[in-house]
Structure formats: structure tokens, C-alpha cells
Amino acid sequence: MRLWWSLVFGVTMLACFLLVVVAACVPSLKWWLPDPVSTHAHHIDALFYLILAVTGFFFVLTEALLVWFMYRYGAGDKPATDADFPKLFKPFTKYLDSQHKIELGWTILPAAILLFLAFFQISVWAEAKYASRRGEMFKDATPLQVAVVARQFEWRIRYPSSYRLEQWLKLGKNFEQDEDFKNFAKVKSPEDVESVNELHLWKGHPMLVQLTTADVIHSFNLPHFRVKQDALPGRILQVWFTAKKANMTQLALDSDAKTDSPTDKADDKNRWDLACAELCGWGHYRMVGRVLVHETQDDFMSWLRAKEKEEHGRVSAKK
Amino acid sequence: MLPILGCGDVTFPAYDSAREYGLRADPVFADGSRPKNEFIASIDPMNTLPILDFHKFRDPALPYAGETEFIENNLDKKVKDPSKVPGDVKTVLGQILKEWFGTPARPRVNYDNLLTGKDFDAANDRLGFDAGTLAKGSMLYRVHCLHCHGVNGDGRGITATWVNPHPRDYRQMQYKFVSLKVPSDPNAQTPSRKDLRRTIEYGLEGTSMPAFGMLPPEEIEALVSYVMHLSVRGYVEYKAIDSLSFDGKLLMIPDEVKDIPFDTADNKAKWRTELGKLWSDHYRRALDRFVEVNDPAAEPKIAPYELAFTPQSRSLQEYVNLKVKGQNLNGAERQKLDDGKADFDAFAQSVKEGYEIFMDSKRGACKTCHINFGKDAKYRFDTWGTLVRPRDLTLGQYRGGRRATDLYNRILLGIAPSGMGAYQAYFEKNPKDVWKVVNFIQLLPYPAMLRECGVNPIDSPTPQPPAAAAAQ
Numbered sequence: 001m002r003l004w005w006s007l008v009f010g011v012t013m014l015a016c017f018l019l020v021v022v023a024a025c026v027p028s029l030k031w032w033l034p035d036p037v038s039t040h041a042h043h044i045d046a047l048f049y050l051i052l053a054v055t056g057f058f059f060v061l062t063e064a065l066l067v068w069f070m071y072r073y074g075a076g077d078k079p080a081t082d083a084d085f086p087k088l089f090k091p092f093t094k095y096l097d098s099q100h101k102i103e104l105g106w107t108i109l110p111a112a113i114l115l116f117l118a119f120f121q122i123s124v125w126a127e128a129k130y131a132s133r134r135g136e137m138f139k140d141a142t143p144l145q146v147a148v149v150a151r152q153f154e155w156r157i158r159y160p161s162s163y164r165l166e167q168w169l170k171l172g173k174n175f176e177q178d179e180d181f182k183n184f185a186k187v188k189s190p191e192d193v194e195s196v197n198e199l200h201l202w203k204g205h206p207m208l209v210q211l212t213t214a215d216v217i218h219s220f221n222l223p224h225f226r227v228k229q230d231a232l233p234g235r236i237l238q239v240w241f242t243a244k245k246a247n248m249t250q251l252a253l254d255s256d257a258k259t260d261s262p263t264d265k266a267d268d269k270n271r272w273d274l275a276c277a278e279l280c281g282w283g284h285y286r287m288v289g290r291v292l293v294h295e296t297q298d299d300f301m302s303w304l305r306a307k308e309k310e311e312h313g314r315v316s317a318k319k
Numbered sequence: 320m321l322p323i324l325g326c327g328d329v330t331f332p333a334y335d336s337a338r339e340y341g342l343r344a345d346p347v348f349a350d351g352s353r354p355k356n357e358f359i360a361s362i363d364p365m366n367t368l369p370i371l372d373f374h375k376f377r378d379p380a381l382p383y384a385g386e387t388e389f390i391e392n393n394l395d396k397k398v399k400d401p402s403k404v405p406g407d408v409k410t411v412l413g414q415i416l417k418e419w420f421g422t423p424a425r426p427r428v429n430y431d432n433l434l435t436g437k438d439f440d441a442a443n444d445r446l447g448f449d450a451g452t453l454a455k456g457s458m459l460y461r462v463h464c465l466h467c468h469g470v471n472g473d474g475r476g477i478t479a480t481w482v483n484p485h486p487r488d489y490r491q492m493q494y495k496f497v498s499l500k501v502p503s504d505p506n507a508q509t510p511s512r513k514d515l516r517r518t519i520e521y522g523l524e525g526t527s528m529p530a531f532g533m534l535p536p537e538e539i540e541a542l543v544s545y546v547m548h549l550s551v552r553g554y555v556e557y558k559a560i561d562s563l564s565f566d567g568k569l570l571m572i573p574d575e576v577k578d579i580p581f582d583t584a585d586n587k588a589k590w591r592t593e594l595g596k597l598w599s600d601h602y603r604r605a606l607d608r609f610v611e612v613n614d615p616a617a618e619p620k621i622a623p624y625e626l627a628f629t630p631q632s633r634s635l636q637e638y639v640n641l642k643v644k645g646q647n648l649n650g651a652e653r654q655k656l657d658d659g660k661a662d663f664d665a666f667a668q669s670v671k672e673g674y675e676i677f678m679d680s681k682r683g684a685c686k687t688c689h690i691n692f693g694k695d696a697k698y699r700f701d702t703w704g705t706l707v708r709p710r711d712l713t714l715g716q717y718r719g720g721r722r723a724t725d726l727y728n729r730i731l732l733g734i735a736p737s738g739m740g741a742y743q744a745y746f747e748k749n750p751k752d753v754w755k756v757v758n759f760i761q762l763l764p765y766p767a768m769l770r771e772c773g774v775n776p777i778d779s780p781t782p783q784p785p786a787a788a789a790a791q
Contacts, residue, residue, distance in 0.1 A: 163637075191635060314624035
């Protein structure tokens with residue numbers, strides 16, 4: 001009986017461990033973290049690996065001890081007697097009760113590890129989430145600002161007009177003071193450009209997303225960019241990141257560009273999803289969009305202008 | 320996980336092969352007969368669909384008082400209760416529909432002999448009704464659409480009662496957002512594949528229809544075909560039930576079988592043949608409409624209109640901001656203001672003219688329904704018995720799409736099922752005037768800009784004369 005139980009535990013734990021190893025070592029399975037494509041992704045990943053190493057070490061240690069003790073010292077069907085107790089520990093049995101120091105030890109050590117993680121991650125968290133620190137990521141440039149409205153079940157993304165965007169880009173780091181820039185999230189303009197489920201940006205330039213939702217809570221998740229932020233009704237939250245890779249290697253620049261099927265355009269291997277990570281039933285998992293990163297600012301502008309023409313042009317948009 | 324997200328060649332479980340589409344049970348209203356009386360009412364409350372359960376429609380607790388009365392007064396004339404269709408005829412109808420359209424697991428469109436006299440291949444191509452496409456469409460429909468639009472496209476799926484506006488009922492071949500008229504029948508509006516594809520890809524803003532643009536193009540095409548298939552099936556069913564009268568006897572029964580009882584196998588076969596002949600007219604008509612609107616030659620020609628203010632050249636918003644700033648401009652800003660003046664004035668003029676067309680009861684008369692620009696618009700019934708109201712144009716939210724061309728199409732072609740008229744005839748001589756109205760409508764959510772264009776966005780019986788605007 002004790003063999004049976006130790007086997008059950010041992011095999012299950014070993015399988016879990018092996019699965020993690022396989023997932024990490026065989027990227028083609030796509031079970032591990034997706035390609036990091038944002039500038040801050042490797043910091044997040046480093047933190048992930050650190051936490052994984054700490055928890056992994058203790059997981060393996062405690063599970064191995066558990067299984068070994070179960071097998072070696074399990075009482076089986078008979079009630080345990082003193083004779084079953086490990087000979088090695090026999091002289092110490094009387095010390096095994098009311099050991100405050102030992103208990104103190106195994107309370108303080110994990111607490112210390114947790115505190116270490118809590119302090120260690122602050123700089124990474126600050127980089128990704130503190131408005132006061134985002135200047136480092138923006139590198140004195142005006143970010144590309146878009147407004148994202150989540151709703152059941154899609155992402156509606158609003159871009160400024162190309163003209164307005166060009167004006168903003170001239171602002172440099174002074175964009176925080178610009179009224180027009182600040183108003184964008186709250187005030188619509190008849191010249192805005194909208195797309196559904198398609199988040200366009202260009203490589204190496206920071207993007208500032210003004211995120212909100214029209215109905216329930218959604219979670220704006222860009223797995224490849226290591227970005228995740230809940231969208232809350234009635235609040236506009238800001239998310240920022242910079243892409244360090246492009247997945248739109250070529251773009252039809254003429255006005256006939258089919259803006260209707262983004263799946264055609266992004267190379268399938270470099271398909272980066274805009275997912276909803278809200279754990280709330282039916283529908284959220286399906287509201288998948290795409291992140292489409294253009295190689296250069298010019299490519300992005302061409303796309304924006306084509307989209308503008310389609311949306312505001314006073315002639316039939318060919319298809 | 321990846322297949323679920325809609326990439327790769329995915330398959331989902333298809334319908335149970337024993338499942339059938341099922342016959343229509345809700346009342347059939349003769350074409351265009353629904354009351355259009357305007358009255359203020361609350362919108363359809365949660366967990367109710369517009370009537371349409373005949374056993375409940377006399378329930379005073381239901382908020383469709385106006386329509387209930389209409390049904391009472393017109394029962395068996397304009398309104399027909401499918402449950403009163405004699406069992407024999409119902410059986411025949413079920414058999415014929417199954418023969419023509421298959422089952423959800425094996426949808427088909429059996430129309431070879433209906434397209435005679437036409438270029439069959441071209442028509443076939445435009446319809447996209449081959450068995451493979453329909454089967455794929457049916458499978459995808461079951462995953463993405465069924466829960467709202469229902470198995471047979473009746474708009475009564477399981478979530479339908481909880482969303483407002485309610486999901487579309489395809490069965491009468493009535494659709495709101497179209498970009499062209501059926502050439503042979505200007506009163507019929509049928510969406511082209513392109514129109515349906517756009518709705519599926521972009522969703523309808525302001526409704527619960529989300530965008531499915533992330534599905535691969537061929538899956539969207541299959542869905543378009545399947546929706547058209549449901550539409551044609553529903554149309555034949557609707558017309559067949561509508562052509563019967565239920566006050567005790569049947570009208571519209573072919574003379575050949577009038578006196579033949581529905582008993583022996585031979586007689587039953589006769590009934591089937593004769594009724595099939597009768598109903599195949601509706602079938603042919605439905606197919607023709609889809610073939611016609613998908614004819615490349617029928618592509619609508621939109622009158623181009625070069626806007627002085629294109630987003631590429633300068634920003635209207637910025638110009639208006641400068642204008643508002645007025646006296647406190649620096650040199651460069653003043654230069655900008657002067658440079659854009661001619662263009663802006665031309666644009667402002669078009670907005671003003673658009674406003675006049677909108678307000679003038681002898682011209683566009685848009686204000687008659689869009690009372691106070693839609694803010695005070697009144698509820699009315701649409702073709703499906705749902706309460707709808709003319710759009711509040713000050714919200715800047717357009718269900719049929721926010722592109723300028725979408726608004727152009729709405730004005731020119733109307734939204735027939737909800738009672739918005741088509742203004743094609745009115746704009747025939749000056750198609751560019753439509754753009755003026757579009758310019759005005761697009762600025763309606765931005766009263767400050769309208770004011771700069773010389774339009775005072777207050778509902779007034781007559782447009783302000785230009786002199787008064789200038790004096791302000």
C-alpha cells in the first residue's frame with residue numbers, strides 16, 4: 001500500500017516536472033512563453049525565471065522528500081509504532097515536538113524569500129507600469145497614442161488622423177503638456193480612424209494605449225509583448241510598450257490595399273495576438289485581435305493614410 | 320487551443336444529422352404590413368422577444384400593446400398564424416423545404432432547374448451555394464452565430480432575448496445595411512455578398528454583433544453563403560405560409576389538387592408536385608435577387624466628391640481650434656488660418672447646405688423622423704416587430720458603418736426594414752448633395768465645429784439665414 005501511494009505521488013510529480021522541462025526545451029510545441037517582442041519583455045521574463053527557479057527548487061525538494069518518506073517510512077496497513085520510526089532520528093524524537101525555533105525558521109525563510117521577490121520586482125514593475133518612469137521607455141519621443149475600447153466581444157481601436165499624429169510626433173518629450181494630446185482619449189474627433197481588432201504600430205517606437213471598456217471588465221493581453229492590463233468600465237487606464245520586432249514585412253501601399261483581412265498581411269509565424277485574458281466565461285477567449293508591427297514609421301503612416309482614405313474618402317472604397 | 324482561436328484549417332463538430340430546420344411558428348406578417356405607428360414606449364425588456372408566441376400575444380403584461388391590437392384586427396388577413404396551417408399542407412411544406420434546402424448537417428440548395436435561361440455558372444459562382452461551402456458555413460455558423468441567430472436563422476437563439484437590438488432574423492430576406500438596390504425590383508433590398516461580408520468582418524457598432532474579421536477569409540465567405548442559404552430557405556417558407564389563408568379553408572391551392580384528398584401515396588405525391596411548382600416561384604425569386612445584386616455590373620456607382628479638407632492635407636480639428644482661438648494667434652498660426660481659408664469656406668458651405676437639406680421639409684426632411692437630430696426620435700416597429708428608433712445622430716455611432724461611404728449608402732438607399740426611406744430619387748439630379756448631408760451628419764456630434772461652419776446646431780423649424788449666422 002505504501003508503495004502504491006508513493007508511486008502515485010511520485011509519478012504525478014515527476015510527470016509535472018517533466019512536462020515543464022519539455023515545454024521549456026521544445027519551443028515548437030508552443031507550450032512555453034511566446035517570443036518576447038517588446039523592449040521590456042526580457043525583464044519580465046527574467047523575473048519569471050527567477051520565481052520559477054525558487055519555487056521549482058522547493059517544489060522538487062519537498063515533493064522528493066514527501067515521496068521518499070512515504071515509501072521508506074510509511075506504516076502501511078498496520079498502525080505506526082516506535083519501531084517504524086527512522087533509527088537515525090530516534091535519538092531526536094523527543095525534540096520533534098514544540099520546536100519553536102525550527103518552526104520559526106521555516107516561517108521566516110519563505111517570508112524572507114517572498115520579501116526579496118517583492119522588492120526585487122519593483123524596478124521591473126515600475127518600468128512597465130509607473131507613469132513617472134515611462135520616460136525611460138519613451139526616450140524623449142512622443143508615443144503613438146491610440147484609444148482602445150473593449151466590448152463584448154471585440155476591440156475597437158481609434159487612431160488619430162495622420163496629420164494629427166505628425167503634429168504630435170513633433171512634440172518630443174513635451175507631449176505630456178500638449179492639450180490636444182491629452183484630450184485624445186476623452187474627446188473624439190471626426191477625423192479619427194478606427195479599426196476593429198487590429199492594433200497597428202511600428203518597430204522601435206513607444207505606443208501609449210488609452211484603455212477602457214464599453215461594458216464589462218476585459219483584460220487587454222499581449223502575450224508576446226508581456227503586457228496585461230484589465231480594462232475597467234468608466235476608467236481610462238494607460239498601457240505602454242515598445243515593439244522591438246516587426247511582423248508586417250511588406251504592405252501594399254496603394255489605396256486598394258485590403259484593410260479587411262489583416263490575417264492575410266501578417267506573416268503567420270509572426271502572428272501576435274491581442275487576447276482578452278479575462279477569466280469570465282464564454283466570449284472573452286474569442287475576442288482575439290492581432291498586433292501588427294510595421295517595419296518603419298513610413299510604413300505605418302502609409303497604412304494609416306490608406307485607412308483614412310477608406311474611412312473618410314468620398315468615393316467608393318474598392319475591394 | 321490554437322484551432323479554437325480560428326487559425327489553421329479547423330473543424331468543429333457538425334450538427335446531429337437527425338436535426339432539421341423546423342417550420343416557422345411565429346406570426347407571418349404580409350410584406351410591409353406591420354404597423355409603423357410611432358409612439359413612445361420602453362424598449363423590449365430583458366427576456367422577451369417581440370411577440371411572437373401566438374399563445375401569449377393577448378397577455379396585457381407584454382409591452383407590445385400597439386402591435387397586439389394590430390394582430391387582433393388583422394388575423395388571417397395580414398397576419399397569419401402558422402400553427403393554423405392544416406397538418407397535410409404543413410407536412411408537404413416540411414418535405415419540400417427539406418428536399419430543397421437539406422438539413423443543418425447537410426445543407427444544400429437544390430436549384431439547378433431554377434436558373435434556366437441564365438448563365439448558370441456565373442450565377443452559381445455568385446451565390447456560392449455548393450455543398451462543400453454550405454457544409455463548412457453550417458459548421459462555422461453553429462460555433463459563431465447559432466447562439467444568437469438560431470438554427471434556422473430566425474434570430475431567436477438562446478442569447479437572443481438578452482441582447483438589444485435583437486439578433487437579425489434572416490428568414491424574410493430583409494436586411495438593413497445594403498449598398499445597392501435589386502436592379503429588376505427597386506423596392507426590394509437585398510445585400511450583396513460584399514455587404515454581408517462587411518457586416519461579419521466589422522460587426523455592427525452599437526449592437527451585440529461583434530466583428531469576426533479575424534476569421535480566415537474563406538471561412539467568412541462560407542458564413543456569407545450559409546446566411547444567404549438560410550435567407551432563401553426562410554423566404555420560401557415565409558412566402559409559402561403567407562400565400563395560404565387559414566380562416567377555415569385554404570386559398571392559393573392549385574386547381575389540380577383542390578379536390579384531391581391528401582390520403583393515398585399517389586395523391587400525396589400529386590400534392591407535393593403541385594405545391595412545389597407553386598412555391599418554386601418564390602425560390603426562383605429569392606435566388607434571382609441574390610444573383611442580381613452580386614452581378615459585378617450592378618456595383619453601385621458612387622458620385623465622387625473631393626473634400627477640400629482631407630485628413631492628409633490639414634486637420635479640420637486644428638483649423639477650427641485656430642479659428643476659435645481668434646485674436647491670440649501668433650504669426651505662423653495666422654498664416655495657417657489664412658492658407659486654409661478658401662478650403663475651409665468651401666467645406667463649411669457644404670456642411671451648411673447639408674444642414675439645409677436635412678432640415679427643409681420639402682427637401683431631405685430628415686428632421687421629420689430624426690427629431691431634434693435623433694435625440695427625441697420616436698419608437699416604431701420594424702419589419703420584425705422589434706421596437707426601433709431613428710438614430711440619434713449626435714452620438715456619432717453608426718450601426719451600418721462609420722465610413723463616409725456607409726453614410727452615403729444609408730441616405731441614398733435607406734434602411735427599408737426599419738422604415739428609413741430611400742432618397743435615391745430625390746438626389747438623382749444632384750448626387751453630390753448626398754455628400755453635403757454626409758458632411759453635416761459627420762459633424763453633428765461636434766457642435767463647436769458646426770458652429771464654426773455657420774450652422775447653429777439647435778433644432779429650429781427653418782435653417783438660419785446665412786446673414787444671421789455671419790452677424791453672430
